[in-house]
Amino acid sequence: MTAIFTCPCTPTRTYQDCCGRYHTGQLASTPQTLMRARYSAFVKGDIHFIQLTTLPTQHSALDLKAITQWSNNSQWLGLEVLSEALEADQRHAWVKFIAHWQDELGTHQHHENSLFIKPAEQWYFYDPNIPLRAERNAPCPCGSTRKFKKCCAPYL
Ligand SMILES: [Zn+2]
Ligand SMILES: [Zn+2]
Structure with a gap:
């Protein structure tokens, strides 16, 4: 018998039918789907997926060691997506969510409205710890072909 694993993001669904397919390459x-898949990747310690789904122009500044440590030292208890x-x-969207997690100090709620x-x-997560900056008329640092002022500037 094949073991059936529930998805970390939605306990009523199987991992295979929920976030698993995004972890194996489906876009x-x-x-909201990307948010869920990133949460499940945190739970599973799939830091490569976290990196892959962060805006590519932010990759070089990502602190993968800190992300790995955070993923390893926290026990994840659940995700609630409140709105999208x-x-x-x-081309820009906000996902409001609460992630529940636990470490040696107790249980915590992480509220965030992520861009x-x-x-x-392809959709990417914008890491607010690595702000994108550019002249208003310069190409947008998100990697699109538009000017910064017509692309990401209004949302940062
Ligand atoms: Zn899932
Ligand atoms: Zn942009």
């Missing part, structure tokens, strides 16, 4: 079609809001341009950006075909 998440909505920011797409901006009019369909997701779609520079071209």
